[in-house]
Amino acid sequence: xxxxxxxxxxxxxxxxxxxxxxxxxxxxxxxxxxxxxxxxxxxxxxxxxxxxxxxxxxxxxxxxxxxxxxxxxxxxxxxxxxxxxxxxxxxxxxxxxxxxxxxxxxxxxxxxxxxxxxxxxxxxxxxxxxxxxxxxxxxxxxxxxxxxxxxxxxxxxxxxxxxxxxxxxxxxxxxxxxxxxxxxxxxxxxxxxxxxxxxxxxxxxxxxxxxxxxxxxxxxxxxxxxxxxxxxxxxxxxxxxxxxxxxxxxxxxxxxxxxxxxxxxxxxxxxxxxxxxxxxxxxxxxxxxxxxxxxxxxxxxxxxxxxxxxxxxxxxxxxxxxxxxxxxxxxxxxxxxxxxxxxxxxxxxxxxxxxxxxxxxxxxxxxxxxxxxxxxxxxxxxxxxxxxxxxxxxxxxxxxxxxxxxxxxxxxxxxxxxxxxxxxxxxxxxxxxxxxxxxxxxxxxxxxxxxxxxxxxxxxxxxxxxxxxxxxxxxxxxxxxxxxxxxx
Numbered sequence: 001x002x003x004x005x006x007x008x009x010x011x012x013x014x015x016x017x018x019x020x021x022x023x024x025x026x027x028x029x030x031x032x033x034x035x036x037x038x039x040x041x042x043x044x045x046x047x048x049x050x051x052x053x054x055x056x057x058x059x060x061x062x063x064x065x066x067x068x069x070x071x072x073x074x075x076x077x078x079x080x081x082x083x084x085x086x087x088x089x090x091x092x093x094x095x096x097x098x099x100x101x102x103x104x105x106x107x108x109x110x111x112x113x114x115x116x117x118x119x120x121x122x123x124x125x126x127x128x129x130x131x132x133x134x135x136x137x138x139x140x141x142x143x144x145x146x147x148x149x150x151x152x153x154x155x156x157x158x159x160x161x162x163x164x165x166x167x168x169x170x171x172x173x174x175x176x177x178x179x180x181x182x183x184x185x186x187x188x189x190x191x192x193x194x195x196x197x198x199x200x201x202x203x204x205x206x207x208x209x210x211x212x213x214x215x216x217x218x219x220x221x222x223x224x225x226x227x228x229x230x231x232x233x234x235x236x237x238x239x240x241x242x243x244x245x246x247x248x249x250x251x252x253x254x255x256x257x258x259x260x261x262x263x264x265x266x267x268x269x270x271x272x273x274x275x276x277x278x279x280x281x282x283x284x285x286x287x288x289x290x291x292x293x294x295x296x297x298x299x300x301x302x303x304x305x306x307x308x309x310x311x312x313x314x315x316x317x318x319x320x321x322x323x324x325x326x327x328x329x330x331x332x333x334x335x336x337x338x339x340x341x342x343x344x345x346x347x348x349x350x351x352x353x354x355x356x357x358x359x360x361x362x363x364x365x366x367x368x369x370x371x372x373x374x375x376x377x378x379x380x381x382x383x384x385x386x387x388x389x390x391x392x393x394x395x396x397x398x399x400x401x402x403x404x405x406x407x408x409x410x411x412x413x414x415x416x417x418x419x420x421x422x423x424x425x426x427x428x429x430x431x432x433x434x435x436x437x438x439x440x441x442x443x444x445x446x447x448x449x450x451x452x453x454x455x456x457x458x459x460x461x462x463x464x465x466x467x468x469x470x471x472x473x474x475x476x477x478x479x480x481x482x483x484x485x486x487x488x
Contacts, residue, residue, distance in 0.1 A: 005126045008484035009156050010197075011136035013167040013177035018199035018227070020061040021235060021467065022166055023135045027068035028468035029477060036130040039065030042118040043080040043137055043151040045090070047264040047301050048236070051391040055374045056096020057081060060267055061135070064236050068464050071129070076121035080114050080150070082107075085262060085302045086351050095121060098372055101351060111148035118150050122159065131484055134161060141184035153189045162194045162483045169208075170200035170229060175215055182219055194483045195224040197475065202229045225475030234274055235463050236267045252279040253448040256292040258315060259284045260306040260334075264299040265393070268332060271433040271456040277448075289318040294328050294446045297335025299430060303368075303396070304345060304356040307338045316359060328446040329361075329424045336416060336426040337396050340364035349395050361424060362417055364400030371395070377429055379410035381441055382418065388438040390429030398428075408432075 008026075012019045023039055030037035039062050050063035056075035066073050075096030082090040089103045092110070094117045102110055125132060138145070140152035140163075148154065156163050167177045178196055185193070196215065201208065205226055212223045255272055259282040273280040283289055295318075300306040310316070323329060331339045340358040342365050347353070349368040358366075373392045381388055388408055406414030407427045416427035425445065433439045436455045443450060471477070 005129065006131040006481075006485040007126075007134060007159070007161045008131075008480065009134040009136060009161045009163045011140050011152050011156075011163050011165050013139055013141075013165060013181045014171070015138050017166050017168045017177075018197075019135050019166060020065070021233075022197065022199070022227075022471075023133050024061075024065045024068045024235065024464065025467040025471045026133050026480070027065050028464050029471055030131055030133070030481075031069050032468060033481075035481075037069050038071050038074075038125055038129040038132055039069060039077055039135065040122060040125055040132050041078045041135040041137070042122070042155045043082065043114070044078050045082040045084065045137065047083055047262065048267050049081065049083070049093075049265065049393060051374050051376050051393060052096060053376065054096070057093050057098075057372075057374055057393060058096065060236055060265070064460070065133070065135070067460065068468075069133075074125065076125045079117045079121035083264070083301050086305075089351060091301070096374075101349075108148055111150055115148075115150045115154075118155065119158070122155075133484075136163075139181060140165075140189070141181045143184070153185065153192070156192050157189065161192070162486070163192045164195050164197055164224060164480070164483070165193060166197040166199050168199045169226075170202070174198055175211055178215060179218060182221070193221055195222040195479070197224055198226045200229045201226045222476075222479070224479055225471075227470060227474050230467065230470055233463055233467065234270070235460065235467070236270060252277060253294070253443070253446075254290070254292040255280045255294045255296060256290060257282050257296045257298055258310060258313070260298060260300050261285075261309055262300050262302040262306050264301045264334070265430045266298060268298065268430050268433060269296070271436075271439055271454060274456070274459065275450075275452075275454045277450050277452055278443075285313070289314060292322065292327065293448065294330065294443075295319060295322055297329070297331040297338055299332055299393075300334030300338075302350045303334040303337055303343055304350055304352075304354055306334065307343065307356050307358065310338070319359065319361075323361075323423055327423070330442075330446070331424070331426040333392075333394050333428055333430060334396075336428060337364075337366040337398065339424065339426055340366055340398065340400065340402075342366070343396070344368065362400070362402040362419060362426060364398050364402045364417065366396040366398045368395045369397050373428075377408075377410055377415070379408045379415070381438060382406050382409050382414070383445060384441040386437050386441045387435065388429070388432050389435050390427075390432040392428050393430060394428055402426075 044059035048060035052073040058078035062078040081093035084090040137151035167174045339362045344355045345368045372395045402417040407416035
């Protein structure tokens with residue numbers, strides 16, 4: 001298979017080496033230079049996803065990269081999305097739509113079929129954009145995953161796509177990571193590697209020069225640049241939940257969120273986490289549940305399992321006490337379902353055909369069905385004349401009297417519920433905090449009067465511009481563009 005367009009693939013020595021961020025930044029640099037460009041990731045494993053305009057589902061990182069390129073989302077930007085729902089299995093999304101759950105061992109046998117979707121999407125995307133910036137997954141040197149690989153060299157080889165390898169120096173061992181990764185590749189794969197990028201360097205680059213010279217001499221590959229450690233860079237994470245970093249002990253409005261074992265779309269909470277007037281904390285396994293002004297139950301890829309986990313961690317008692325003392329509670333998607341009387345899974349959508357008793361705080365029942373709801377939504381908050389935007393990704397169908405008092409009003413239907421005592425707000429909508437006016441109104445409902453409005457969309461744009469500036473200053477962009485266009 002010949003690559004018909006300019007293309008460049010970013011592979012990493014490890015997970016979290018900086019592949020997603022580098023592709024996003026390169027997309028913005030290409031866009032600045034008025035080069036037609038789009039992102040692509042053959043296979044993604046993540047619980048953070050986005051909904052495309054045509055009702056498909058792709059990884060959240062590719063949505064950010066598309067924003068960087070200033071192009072509309074397409075299912076072909078991420079043709080294979082794996083959403084883990086157990087330790088050994090995942091829901092498989094092909095070209096935007098679920099084909100069901102597959103165990104990890106069985107998926108290896110399924111890869112040839114998945115590969116057809118990958119190459120088909122790459123070809124379709126290439127008909128619309130002259131340059132494709134491709135993100136690998138994990139590391140190309142994972143020996144146990146090489147057979148049938150479609151995420152790294154298994155994609156690059158048949159498409160003859162040039163590759164650069166990025167490594168994170170902040171973790172230590174950067175030269176061993178790069179040399180070891182290269183040495184574990186086959187000769188024809190090594191030939192595709194056109195250079196290295198070192199990420200997150202702190203200090204004077206002159207102190208690194210001897211190592212860079214050695215690396216180039218040892219491998220015969222150029223170092224195409226060293227990206228600095230960008231303090232305070234906040235862009236949506238592909239999957240890892242950001243660490244709690246608040247050390248400010250001032251009396252700020254306290255929001256706590258349980259870190260569910262299968263938490264999904266935690267990017268919902270970035271507008272809250274980054275807001276200067278809020279103290280947002282994720283509560284991990286076996287951690288003490290602190291007092292809070294607002295509790296948020298997030299989305300989940302395995303609602304039944306995560307519901308039972310919450311009960312085992314003491315959240316039933318903590319939530320009831322929180323409500324008795326007048327606290328507010330928000331449930332989003334899976335968190336919305338947990339607030340009801342029951343969650344039934346007669347088809348085994350989440351793995352086992354089970355039924356779970358909910359927290360019983362709302363008069364609703366949920367049944368998981370085979371047809372997943374995937375849609376972008378625009379409406380108004382029911383309790384304020386404020387526009388709200390979001391997206392739905394759920395298999396549950398919810399019914400019950402509590403829905404008579406909805407949280408959101410959408411053309412032709414309503415969504416979610418607000419409890420009779422006005423302490424609980426529940427919705428299927430992800431991403432509604434991204435609308436700054438809606439975010440302020442919901443936080444006002446929750447009991448805080450903010451003096452600042454925080455616009456996450458403006459912040460993302462500022463961070464993408466900052467990232468692109470750093471890339472232009474630190475990387476040999478002319479060499480990278482030439483490599484992408486097969487002239488390197």
